[in-house]
Amino acid sequence: MERSVSKELLLVGAGFSGAVIGRELAEAGHKVTVVDARSHIAGNCHTERDAETGVMVHVYGPHIFHTDDQEVWEYVNRFTTFKPYVNRVKTTSKGQVFSLPINLHTINQFFDKTMRPDEAREFIEAQADTSIEDPQTFEEQALRFVGRDLYEAFFKGYTQKQWGCHPSKLPASILKRLPVRFNYNDNYFFHRFQGMPEEGYTKLVEGILDHPNISLHLNTRFEREQVDEYDHVFYSGPLDGFFDNDLGRLGYRTLDFERFTYKGDYQGCAVMNYGEESVPYTRITEHKHFSPWEEHEGSVCYREYSRACEPEDVPYYPIRLVDEKALLAKYVEKARQLDKVTFVGRLGTYRYLDMDVTIREALDTARGFLDRVENSEPVPAFFVDV
Numbered sequence: 001m002e003r004s005v006s007k008e009l010l011l012v013g014a015g016f017s018g019a020v021i022g023r024e025l026a027e028a029g030h031k032v033t034v035v036d037a038r039s040h041i042a043g044n045c046h047t048e049r050d051a052e053t054g055v056m057v058h059v060y061g062p063h064i065f066h067t068d069d070q071e072v073w074e075y076v077n078r079f080t081t082f083k084p085y086v087n088r089v090k091t092t093s094k095g096q097v098f099s100l101p102i103n104l105h106t107i108n109q110f111f112d113k114t115m116r117p118d119e120a121r122e123f124i125e126a127q128a129d130t131s132i133e134d135p136q137t138f139e140e141q142a143l144r145f146v147g148r149d150l151y152e153a154f155f156k157g158y159t160q161k162q163w164g165c166h167p168s169k170l171p172a173s174i175l176k177r178l179p180v181r182f183n184y185n186d187n188y189f190f191h192r193f194q195g196m197p198e199e200g201y202t203k204l205v206e207g208i209l210d211h212p213n214i215s216l217h218l219n220t221r222f223e224r225e226q227v228d229e230y231d232h233v234f235y236s237g238p239l240d241g242f243f244d245n246d247l248g249r250l251g252y253r254t255l256d257f258e259r260f261t262y263k264g265d266y267q268g269c270a271v272m273n274y275g276e277e278s279v280p281y282t283r284i285t286e287h288k289h290f291s292p293w294e295e296h297e298g299s300v301c302y303r304e305y306s307r308a309c310e311p312e313d314v315p316y317y318p319i320r321l322v323d324e325k326a327l328l329a330k331y332v333e334k335a336r337q338l339d340k341v342t343f344v345g346r347l348g349t350y351r352y353l354d355m356d357v358t359i360r361e362a363l364d365t366a367r368g369f370l371d372r373v374e375n376s377e378p379v380p381a382f383f384v385d386v
């Protein structure tokens with residue numbers, strides 16, 4: 001339904017957050033400007049065809065769409081065709097290739113056994129360190145769940161490389177549930193809907209942004225003074241960056257990708273993890289396996305390295321340990337003093353968000369905004385609990 005009084009709205013960032021909120025508000029009749037500092041849309045989900053091989057590459061790391069949210073699934077399917085895709089991950093450890101997440105095949109192969117589910121459950125319970133009653137750290141949690149052998153082969157080195165610190169320094173909450181399956185299901189995700197956009201994520205975001213009320217400006221960095229030019233701003237850039245980091249920087253991990261090509265099939269799967277500390281990278285992604293319906297003779301692979309994010313790097317994973325949470329609280333307080341800016345998305349709210357959650361929150365934010373406008377109520381700095 002078109003509103004009679006249309007507002008001038010600025011969306012900072014052309015990732016899923018900015019695109020979906022922008023689309024919803026444009027459809028409601030508002031005039032929407034989307035800016036992004038990068039030369040492309042889709043944020044960290046950006047995909048492009050590799051010039052040398054023709055393979056669709058996930059430029060900022062592998063992205064698999066999975067969700068239980070029917071509305072979000074229908075939403076993304078409105079703008080592009082999704083192909084069936086099941087994420088199956090392998091890991092190389094101790095000179096062998098195993099299946100992840102740890103399942104009955106992994107357990108039987110690792111311990112050189114042929115156990116049935118009940119036997120394996122009993123066996124793993126016997127491995128678990130039951131002297132740890134209330135696990136506080138990642139390491140304790142893993143030892144409590146799976147015991148030392150599986151912890152050292154599959155969690156310790158990978159986690160150390162991923163987070164740049166020993167698992168005994170990380171909170172137990174990172175390893176939430178029992179990370180083991182007592183059957184042969186090696187589908188990485190449990191969600192009802194899973195797939196890959198046939199022409200990549202950038203094409204999908206292009207479809208979302210394609211609306212006559214949306215004007216898009218790439219290579220355009222947002223400056224805080226611009227707030228005055230608009231009725232409201234939705235900001236999906238880094239929360240601390242909005243305030244020029246004046247209270248300090250929120251910690252992130254960043255990723256470096258070492259690209260290499262191969263003639264043929266390099267590793268036979270999309271993602272191969274490397275759990276051992278002696279291997280400096282965390283995983284190798286072979287992008288053509290994300291599009292199994294396509295055929296390419298050549299192959300593009302990324303070796304992925306994780307490290308602390310410096311000011312000029314792309315922020316990937318928020319760290320959210322005790323120090324960061326204290327600083328975050330101060331920035332949230334500052335943000336709440338503003339009256340025309342709403343902070344959204346993974347960077348604006350300093351949380352790791354899967355794409356489906358990002359889209360869900362974007363839809364809810366747009367609806368929340370429209371309701372506030374309709375009822376002449378103030379629009380909050382955050383629609384979610386950060």
Ligand SMILES: Cc1cc2nc3c(=O)[nH]c(=O)nc-3n(C[C@H](O)[C@H](O)[C@H](O)COP(=O)(O)OP(=O)(O)OC[C@H]3O[C@@H](n4cnc5c(N)ncnc54)[C@H](O)[C@@H]3O)c2cc1C
Pocket residue numbers: 012013014015016017018035036037038041042043044045060061062063064065066220221222223236237238255316317344345346347353354355356358
């Ligand atoms: C390595 C990795 C793998 C992932 N894999 C998956 C997966 O398999 N499945 C899944 O569901 N999710 C995955 N995700 C999560 C997914 O990337 C996010 O859900 C998604 O990118 C969030 O979208 P966003 O719009 O909030 O942020 P972003 O995509 O980061 O978009 C923010 C945009 O804002 C722009 N911007 C920032 N500051 C400014 C400024 N001052 N001026 C102008 N523009 C600015 C940036 O250039 C960027 O384009 C993964 C994330 C990572 C890091």
